[in-house]
Amino acid sequence: MEGSSTAAIGRDGPRLAPRRRLLPGIALVVVLAAALVLPQLTTNQFYIHLANLMLLNSIFAVSLGLIASVGQISLGHAAFVAAGAYVSALAALSFKLPPILGIVLAGLVTGLAAVLLGKVLLRLRGVYFVLVTFLAGQVFTLIVLNWESVTHGANGLLGIPAISIFGLPLSTRLRFYYFALAAFIIVVTFVWALMRSQYGRAFRSIAENVRLAESSGIDVSRYQIVAFALGSGIAGAAGAAMVHYIRFLSPDSFTFNDSIAYITMLVVGGRHTMIGGVLGALFLTPLPELLRGFVGAQHIIYGVILLCVLLFIPNGLVSIGRSFFSKGSETETPK
């Protein structure tokens, strides 16, 4: 493959170069335009609801990808989503805090919780970290279930208000869609900028070789905590946004199964790039919804798809697109 691409550059490099830069830009504009216009063309609320879930799941998967980018996989991501949801829902119900502020508060609280938890958990590596994040998630669910005076336990929280912006309540699916789209764009842009920056360099160094990263002057524990806190904070804020959309919250809203689903999205989409999480969420979110007839088989389907992807496209859906865009990548002329 490398040989053929080098040959292509040698032949018509100058013509390829501008197109390569233009093509993703055009694709981006087209996708954005479609994202803005398409929901106006349908009156089917179910499709819009699906689109909303796809956007929210994208944020969850991308935020998990941020944590994974320092080489750690968290099995407790849904607990941070749920924590954010509870913070904002309870603040709205008990203190009449406007949901838009509740979302910010949820992000801060979950981010801070991740810093404290990370200081302890991130000493563990590999499978130990995975196990402890799983346990932390389970413990969180138990607390929510049993702390009935605050969380109403298994009965859940009802009547959670919708987000309201300048007096306009986002109480319809379509209105929330534009809010979710904006949030999605903000998160994706932020994570993209982060991964391009010195932070991204530090994260990737740590994921690839911890010892060498530390001996290159990269403070491993600090950057792992930064990634864990940012990823968890984004997840918490997005969880809060979701709860003001679904407007009901119980300990079953975000469970271990959701943590697994986020990981699946990340792996299926391509865990090494941010856009992989997005692709995975866009691809997998509609599946269980469209296959509602097969209640109980959802996880089997997830599993089969995960297996197929690992077998046939181990670098995820993103690698299909990449080989399309980077026909003749490695722009530096080989000597």
Place this chain on the structure above:
Amino acid sequence: MSAALLEVDAISRRFGGLNALKDVSFSIKSGEIVGLIGPNGAGKTTCFNVVSGVMSPSAGAIRFEQRSIVGKKPSAIVSEGLVRTFQATTIFPDATVIENVMRGAFATTPVSMLGSIFNTRAARAALSATRSRCELLLERLSLLQFRQRRAGELSYGGQRRLGVAIALAARPKLLMLDEPVAGLNPEEAAEFGRLIKDLHKTENISVLLVEHHMRLVMGLCDRLVVLDHGEKIAEGIPSEIRANRSVIQAYLGAEEAA
């Protein structure tokens, strides 16, 4: 007579009941190349790990430029100017060669983290200056033509040189090399020796070298420190060490046994 750059003062390190290091003291002056030698299991690598902050000493003091570095994180010690390489090849195999060196230069890239997120003009300038510096290092280590190659695709010798480039990118005052020529063939090893000598001059760095390759060590080092069973048994210039009875005994066994 220049002041000591690194002072290792009576450090010990125990693993359970085992004394991996016992009361080891030595110092390195600015501009020196010092070799740390000894038979297998003598405690050389433990000594390296303790000095570079990977492990803390059970007892003793370590000062770099008169400041104690005991208890500091390895990354903080790197920022002080003490940088190490690891035994065997240690690179970022999936990143490009130039990215490897850019990561090595992480702590010495004068860019604010926030600035790099917003990709400000200052950040771009700082990063492009660092990139030029890294390319210079690659050129010095004859790796420049591979700058966009995946580091894992380099030859073994190339990966070794890249490991040194990563360390040099952190602007060390003292470079600690852990068995840099292990696994290289004799020509490559000799070349590596010349390279270290060159870098010592051009980059103005002191070097602490752990190495088994005796010819390299004898030819390169101003002074040698010999460890055996976790204790320092000798210290001196190469010709003294070569004639030292207890060193010969440590390597070859007691004369009666021979």
